[in-house]
Amino acid sequence: MNTTSTIRLIKQGRQRRFRKWLVINGMLALLAIGLCIAMLLLGNTIYPISEVFQVLMGERVPGAYFAVNTIRLPRMLAGVFAGLAFGMAGHIFQTMLRNPLANPDVLGITTGSSAAALFSILIFQTSNTAVSLASVIAGLVTVLLIYLLSSGSHFSIGRLILIGIGFQAALSAVISYLLMIGSQEDMPAALRWLSGSLNGAKMETLLPLICTVLICAPLLLVLGKHLDILELGEESALSLGLSTNKIRLILILSAVFMIAFATATTGPIAFVAFLSGPIAKRLVGTGYSNVLTAGLVGINLVLGADLIGQFAFEVRYPVGIITGLVGAPYLLYLLIRMNRKGYL
Structure with a gap:
């Protein structure tokens, strides 16, 4: 096989992967x-689609206007943007951390x-505003502490995951303690928020997210195109001329801001970031960035759940209960598979 044939085969393979990426993302959208x-x-x-469309266009359709504009539209937008952020x-x-367990839930964010x-x-x-603000600040402080403690003389993925798991365990204990000493009057609101829910979403609270x-x-x-290079490891990425610290910092900060504001808005919707x-990787495979695909999967998981x-x-159950029922078996399967391969 000559060089021209090899190049042609590579181009054809790339075109097939791109078409698959395009089709999968189109179907998810x-x-x-x-x-x-x-x-x-x-x-x-149940309102007809014509009335819903009229409400979205600003018409005050009797009955439908309040239900769609005040309750259903904010709920839908909360699911879309939170699902995109988590995914x-x-x-x-x-x-980036080359580990399926390295997600914001497990790392303690x-x-x-x-x-x-x-x-x-x-x-x-x-x-609610103060709760959201405290949630965002705490998420940012948590990831900052985890990143600083894991850096040391050089950045270590294993150290970051272990420290994140430690933070997650300690903060879970804090949550349990707060639930024990909290007032019974405030407990329903706390549990509803903790389970992850789209209930009570309002347009004014959605704007920060x-x-x-x-x-x-x-x-x-x-920056998602650099993830494949970062997966090769620190030394390989540096040898290819990638500014790993700068790119990693931007990716982490952007991801953490999205996670923090999504959690502040809807609560911690379980396993969406994990699944x-x-x-997305199973649907599309490798060869193209799956960042957009993962975001679309996140939207579908939240809205469907x-x-x-x-x-x-x-x-009626909060969305976090349903995603938890889906995600927990997958977590157990992943742990068993990693244990058999000797990763745990």
Whole structure:
């Protein structure tokens, strides 16, 4: 086989991978649009799509205007932007740290945000704005401490994961203690927030999350092409001329900001950050960045789980309960597989 034939085969393979990437992302986008429409149509009263469209265009349709504009639209937008944030950020952590367990849930980032939010709810009985602010600050402080402690003389992925797991365990203990000493009157709100829920989403509380995603998501998409190089290891990435510390810092900060604001808005929706990356990789494979794919998977997981939690059972469950039921078996499977391969 000559050089020309080899180049042609490489180009054909790349074109096939790109077509597959395009088709998969297009199908995920269409599924997300369908779930968004279902979120707007379904409820105690099912409105026709024509009335929903009129409401979205600003018309005050009797009955439908309040339900769609005040309740269903903010709930749908919360699911879209939180799912996108959890999915993209989770994939960034797992790929950059070369470990499927290295996601914001296991590393303690969402746990730090949750502990601060519960402290605000149970101890200070603060407003939703103060709870969100405390959640964001705690998430940023947690990842900063984990990163600083894991850096040392040189950055170590294994050290970062171990320190993150330690933080997660310690902060989980703090959450348990707060639940024990908290007032019974504040307990329902704390548990509802802790389980991860789209209930009570309002447009004014969504603006920080929307702005954060619109700023950070393009950064992750642009820098996502470097993830494959970072996966090769520190020495290989440096030898290829990649500024690893700078790129890693931007990726981590962007992912953490998205996780922190998403957690502050909806609570820690379980396993979305954990599941989105592996599902995206299984669907698309390698050869192209899966950052966008993971974000779309995250959107579909959150919206689909919320619809199941609302309408599939006699009792309505928060979205985090449904994603937890899906994610927990996968976590056990992953731990068993890693143990058999000698990674644990």
